Each structure stands twice: as structure tokens, then as C-alpha cells.
Amino acid sequence: MKSLKEFTIPFVGLKIGKHHFEYDIEQSFFEHFEYEDFNDVKVNVDLVLEKKSTLLELHFKISGWVNVHCDLTNEPYNQDIENDFDLVVKFGDEYNDENIDLLILPHGSYEVNIQQYIYELIILAVPIKRIHPGVEDGTLDSEILKKLEELSPKLKEDETKVELEDMDPRWNTLKKLLTDK
Template structure:
């Protein structure tokens, strides 16, 4: 069973210079964060750590697949993902992770947990729109994919006048005309006059 302890990097015993850590991520990793968007995952993560005298520079990268349902067909498929993340670690009076690119660890700290950073990097690399490659090949642009769910202005133009009986069109026109001929509130007339006098 995987635990957050598996993602602790003890940097205090490391020599200055570059160090590399590798992790293989499967679904049990996401259980640590109560995240259940994926049916399965197969992701390799590399963490390059550069230890300097007063700070640490970390560069995370990942590549692999997450199995998710297609937004169009609802068929499960392996979606390729990859991404990276950079983090600067400095030392100060107290812990502070408010800045997403900078982590402040208290003086005397000898280890750090990278699980949260790996989780965020992977989650953010998964596209919002998840479309099976076979479906995506049939559509040349993202706009085409949008059309699968939404009716846009181009679709409206394609509607023929034949879809509406001529009497209905004429009836609508007459209704509009009669609305225009109705008497208006005199107060509105005064306001309109003020605007046109300028």
C-alpha cells in the first residue's frame, strides 16, 4: 500500500549538486488525495533536485496515460499526458507554501514531501475536454468538437425558412408592428427627447 512517506525526500544528507528521484504512479497514489477521476493510471515521474548552499531547486516532469471516459462516446480510453513543474525551496523562520513556485521550509528541516506537487502537476496536465482519438480524427478543430455539445450561430444560419410556415413569419412581423404602434409612457417620451436634443 502506497503512503505519503514514499514521497519524502531527505535532502539534509545529500551532497551539493544534482540528484534524481523516480516514481511510478498508479491509481492508489490518487487515493491519498481522495481523487477518483481516473479509471486507472500509468505514469512515470522524475524529480531532479539541485542542492545549493542556501536553497534547493526542484524540477518535476511526468509522462504516461490516464484511463478516462470519452466526453463524446462515454467509451473508456487511455489518454496520453505529460507535463512539468518547477519549484524553488528556501529556508526561513516558518513554513510557507502560499506561492505556488516557492516553498519556504523552517531552518533545521531535513526532508520534504513531494506528493502534493506530483499530484497537482498530473491533475493540471489532464485536458478539460477528453475525446477518444478515433472521434477526434473526425473533427479537424476544437470548434468542431464544441459543436457536438452546443448549437452555435452557424447552426442557426443553416436552419431553412422552410422549417417555419410563411404565415407564422408574417404573423410575427405583424405582432412586432403592432407593438411598435402601441402608445408609450409619456415619461419615456420626455427622456427620449432629452437624449435626442443633445
């Protein structure tokens, strides 16, 4: 996959200390990754890069929303997301990104691309089960919800009444033995 130029940070020309970067992520970013679960995206990425003499520390913080479909009703809604992540970039003999929060770049590298980290940070911020807020508070009026309520199993109280009525009376005397201890 071709890397996007705006997410490549040339750290060679930066002074030692903290440097701030901001990115506005929209739907076109996810089209580049061919990710189609989001209908629309509006996420702000705040990145603080702290350059030290032997390594780089990157602190990502994201906030915003993604428009997704509800798992119960398939209604689209805006899911608020927030997440943060710390990444340490060290220098070594060869490229290595096997550790989650440690990236090793070869000696002589002059830039780091962060688009994959932003992509994963946003994807992981979205809950596994996506439920429309209107479902939780009862304000969403949907045909699917009405059908789900109609087909849902009855409450346990109704089941216990049916079980007591269908029970053979001979079992009642045996149950008394259990309570007479």
C-alpha cells in the same frame, strides 16, 4: 492526510549538486488521495533536485497516460499527458506554501515531501474537456454518438433557405434601398 514515505526526500545527507529521482505513479497513489476520476494510471515522474548552499531547486517532469471516461460518449480511453514544473525550496522562520512555485521550510528541516506537487501536476495535465480520439477521427462506433448526431441541430444552409422562402416579398424592395447607395 498521511504522507507517503517514498515521496519524502531527506535532503540533509545529499551533497551540493544535482540528484535524480524517478517515481512510477499508479492507481494506488490516487486512491491515497481519494481521487476517483481515473480508471487507471501509468505515469513516470522524473525529478531533478539541485541542492545549493541556501536553497533547493526541484524540476518535475511527468509523462504517461491516465485512463478516463470521454465527456461525450462516456467510453473509457487512455489520455496521454505530459507536464513539467519548477519548485524552489527556501528556508525561513516558518512553513509557507502560499506561492505556487516557492516553498519555505522552517530552519532545521531535513526533508521535503513532494507527493502533493506530483498529485497536482498530474491532475492539471489532464485536459478539461476529455474527448475520445475515436470521436475526433470518426472511428468510434457508439450508440451515444449516433443519438447525438440524430438530435443535433440542422446546418445553417438549410435554415437560410427556409428563411428566404418564408420571407414576405414586400421586404425585398426595402432591401434594394440598402444596396442602392
